[in-house]
Amino acid sequence: MKPAPFSYFAPESLNAALELAAEHGYDAKLLAGGQSLVPAMNFRLVQPTVLIDLNQVDELAYVRETEQRGLRIGAMTRQRSVECDPLVAEVCPLLAEVMPHIAHPQIRNRGTIGGSLVHSDPAAELPVVAVALDATLTVRSNSGQRRVPALDFFQSLFTVDVAAGEMLVEVEFPPWSARTGYAFQEVARRHGDYALVGAAALVTLGEDGLCERARLVFLNVGDVPMEARHAAGMLRGQRLTEELIEEALNVAAEEEIDPVADIHATVAYQRHLARVLGRRCLQEAEARAQQIVEGR
Amino acid sequence: MQSVTVTVNGQQYQRQIEPRLLLSDFIRHELRLTGTHVGCEHGVCGACTILLDGNAVRSCLLFAVQVEGCEITTVEGLAPDPEVLHPLQQAFWEAHGLQCGFCTAGILMTLIPFLEENPNPDEPQIRAAISGNLCRCTGYQHIVDAVKIAAEKTRAEHA
Ligand SMILES: Cc1cc2nc3c(=O)[nH]c(=O)nc-3n(C[C@H](O)[C@H](O)[C@H](O)COP(=O)(O)OP(=O)(O)OC[C@H]3O[C@@H](n4cnc5c(N)ncnc54)[C@H](O)[C@@H]3O)c2cc1C
Ligand code: FES
Ligand code: FES
Numbered sequence: 001m002k003p004a005p006f007s008y009f010a011p012e013s014l015n016a017a018l019e020l021a022a023e024h025g026y027d028a029k030l031l032a033g034g035q036s037l038v039p040a041m042n043f044r045l046v047q048p049t050v051l052i053d054l055n056q057v058d059e060l061a062y063v064r065e066t067e068q069r070g071l072r073i074g075a076m077t078r079q080r081s082v083e084c085d086p087l088v089a090e091v092c093p094l095l096a097e098v099m100p101h102i103a104h105p106q107i108r109n110r111g112t113i114g115g116s117l118v119h120s121d122p123a124a125e126l127p128v129v130a131v132a133l134d135a136t137l138t139v140r141s142n143s144g145q146r147r148v149p150a151l152d153f154f155q156s157l158f159t160v161d162v163a164a165g166e167m168l169v170e171v172e173f174p175p176w177s178a179r180t181g182y183a184f185q186e187v188a189r190r191h192g193d194y195a196l197v198g199a200a201a202l203v204t205l206g207e208d209g210l211c212e213r214a215r216l217v218f219l220n221v222g223d224v225p226m227e228a229r230h231a232a233g234m235l236r237g238q239r240l241t242e243e244l245i246e247e248a249l250n251v252a253a254e255e256e257i258d259p260v261a262d263i264h265a266t267v268a269y270q271r272h273l274a275r276v277l278g279r280r281c282l283q284e285a286e287a288r289a290q291q292i293v294e295g296r
Numbered sequence: 297m298q299s300v301t302v303t304v305n306g307q308q309y310q311r312q313i314e315p316r317l318l319l320s321d322f323i324r325h326e327l328r329l330t331g332t333h334v335g336c337e338h339g340v341c342g343a344c345t346i347l348l349d350g351n352a353v354r355s356c357l358l359f360a361v362q363v364e365g366c367e368i369t370t371v372e373g374l375a376p377d378p379e380v381l382h383p384l385q386q387a388f389w390e391a392h393g394l395q396c397g398f399c400t401a402g403i404l405m406t407l408i409p410f411l412e413e414n415p416n417p418d419e420p421q422i423r424a425a426i427s428g429n430l431c432r433c434t435g436y437q438h439i440v441d442a443v444k445i446a447a448e449k450t451r452a453e454h455a
Contacts, residue, residue, distance in 0.1 A: 001337045008298065008315035008361055038357040039338035042318070051315070053362060080351075104428025106406060107339060109351040110358070191427040 003041035010053040017057055018142040018167060024050045025164045031055070032076060032115035035107050060114070060169060063087055070174040071095075075114025075167070080105065082113055092173050094133065094182035094200065098125045101184070104192040114168045117153070120160050123194035123220040125186070127154050130171060131225040132200040132217040138170040145169070154224035177213070180204040181288030183281040186219060187273055189264070196265050197221055197273035201281035203240070205289040211235045216248075216278055221257040221270050228252035228278070240286045249278045302363050304329065305373030315361045320344040322360035323370060331371040331401050335430070342429030345402035346370050352406045371401035374408070383453075384408065384446045393442030395433035403429045407443060415451055417443065 011017040021028060029048035031037055032055075040046040054060065060076035063085050071092045073082065082088055083099035102108055102116070102125050116126040117137065130137070130150040137148045139162055153161050162168055186198030198219035206212040214232040217225050231252035238244055252274065259270035301310045304327060311326050323332050323346070335341035337356045344355040347369040374382035381389060384404055394400040403426055410425040411417070417425070422443045423436070431439065 002318070002321075003316045005314065005316050008359070010362070034357050034359075035339060035354075038318075038359075042337045042356070051359075055362060100424075104342070105410070105425065106342065106345055106352045106354055106428050109348075109353050191424055 001042050003038070004044055004047040006047075006049055006051045008051050008053065010056050012056045012058075014057055014059055014140075014167075014169065015142070017052055017054060018140065018165075020050075020052045021167060022142045022165045024052070028052050028164075030167060032118075033078065033107075033111035034115075035103070035111040036115065036119045036121070054167075065091055066172065066175075068175050070172060072170055072172045073113055075112060075117075075169050075171070077113050079103075079108040079111045079113060079116065083108060091175070092133070094184060094202070095129055095173065097182070098129050098184045098200070101125050101186055101188075101195070101198075107192075113171060117171060118160055118162055118168050120154055120158055120224070121194065122157065122223055123198075125184075125195075125198065125219065128198065128200050128217050128219045128225040129184070130173075131227055132202060132215050133173045133176070136172045136174070137168055138172070139166050140169045141166045150225075151227065157223040176202060177204045179206070179212075179289055179292050181285040181290070181292065183284035183288070185277045185281050185284075187277065195220055197259075197270050197277060199274065199277040199281045201278070201285040203235075203282060203285040203289050205286070205293050207293070209239065209290070209293065211238055211240055211286070214282070216252060216282065218252070218257050218274055218278070221259040221274055223258070226257045228256040230256060231278075235282075240282065245279055245282050248282075249275045252278055298361050300361055300364050302360075302366055302368060304368045305370060311360075313360050315359060317360045318356055319346075319358040319360045319363060320355040323355060323368075326360075329370050329372050333398055333401055335398070340430070341399070341402075342406065342426075343399055343402040345405045345429065347405055347408065350409060352409050369405070369408075371404055374404060383449055384411070384442075387442040387446035387449065388439070391438050391442035391445055393434065393439045399429055399431040399433075403431070403439060407446075411443070411447055411450065415447060415454075417447060419444075 028050040031053045060074040062074040064072045089096040135150040137153045184200045186195035188195040200217050202215040204213040214235040216228040216232050231248040234248045253271045259267045261267045297312045333343040335343035339354050339357050346355045
């Protein structure tokens with residue numbers, strides 16, 4: 001239960017960190033909040049010979065509003081800072097609402113938004129929110145940077161589009177139409193545990209009260225966040241009646257997710273949870289959008 | 297070996313350590329402050345919770361080299377002197393908020409910043425606050441009672 005030896009570097013600037021990452025390549029691990037990496041090192045599941053600690057790189061910890069009224073968040077921003085930031089609650093309420101579902105306060109005090117996105121646990125909340133909100137992730141190396149849409153960033157189990165020598169530096173959440181309601185729900189066995197199944201939904205209503213745009217993404221029923229694109233498409237241009245939502249969720253839960261049975265839940269139970277949570281989320285998101293349309 | 301200088305409970309310490317030394321082991325083995333307990337070493341049980349610059353964190357998920365220049369408080373730093381308990385400790389004593397005591401240090405260190413931020417917490421808030429701390433003895437009810445007593449007393453004192 002003790003980590004294997006490693007050389008430790010604590011660069012104080014992003015450039016210095018990127019130089020170290022380039023120099024050490026696959027031998028190095030980047031240390032963010034350490035809330036997933038250090039347990040893995042303690043178990044010796046991971047044994048990096050070089051550890052590059054990003055905790056002194058202050059320039060990567062920020063929450064900023066974009067000109068289009070979206071949000072840009074630096075990779076080293078603590079989950080707890082995101083949770084408590086009034087700007088996040090105002091500009092990106094879905095993100096604010098999701099934060100308390102992540103682990104426990106003591107974990108969120110250290111854990112970062114970037115670490116969670118790169119770790120990409122299938123049961124993690126932030127990757128699902130990033131996909132649901134159409135976030136764009138900025139990945140940088142000492143030879144340049146690229147911007148990756150969330151949908152492409154999460155590639156497979158615990159695997160994201162970040163190569164050795166690269167670093168996630170920022171995540172940008174674009175604005176959604178003002179008439180958008182959102183919801184997030186999950187089922188976990190204990191408060192703070194990784195969820196069995198979860199869902200995030202966004203519903204944008206037109207002036208006529210019909211659904212203009214919808215998004216439904218599930219957590220922990222596949223290797224990566226599972227977007228139910230066909231189900232959401234069925235809702236577009238329609239009034240969200242109970243029957244229609246039920247129909248869409250049949251498609252989502254039977255065809256658009258990929259649950260694997262484990263000791264906690266059978267496949268049938270996971271599909272059931274997806275149906276129930278998906279319905280509740282769509283209804284809550286629509287009700288919130290309705291309130292905005294009615295000017296309350 | 298790397299040098300680390302850190303202030304723990306108001307006292308400054310300097311040590312030469314290996315980078316892989318966990319902060320929990322540094323506190324217990326190097327500083328001999330054994331009030332901080334180690335249950336799981338993967339962030340789940342909460343027994344090792346300490347205050348790092350005022351925030352409750354898991355000391356088993358930090359390397360000691362990372363706390364260079366930081367201020368740490370452990371359970372030994374709570375009571376004002378050996379004869380007088382901290383009001384929160386006193387409340388745990390009064391409400392039987394502990395049995396074997398293995399989880400207690402971590403729970404106290406979790407609750408100190410929580411009560412500062414929420415001087416008047418309701419029961420769901422208290423239970424959410426300690427959700428990251430496992431206790432195998434009490435069933436949590438008496439811990440919740442103790443938090444209520446401590447909050448009430450502190451409010452009365454400040455009123
Ligand atoms: C008891 C417990 C319960 C938890 N419950 C939940 C939960 O319910 N939901 C949830 O989502 N998470 C949960 N977590 C995980 C937690 O959210 C972690 O904080 C998160 O997964 C990783 O973030 P970190 O900043 O701690 O990253 P680290 O652990 O430091 O790093 C994780 C991985 O990402 C890499 N990395 C980190 N930052 C970057 C970067 N900027 N660029 C490139 N690579 C990078 C690291 O090299 C490492 O491979 C839990 C953790 C614990 C200990
Ligand atoms: S020993 Fe640190 S959380 Fe269990
Ligand atoms: S008092 Fe024994 S574990 Fe909590």
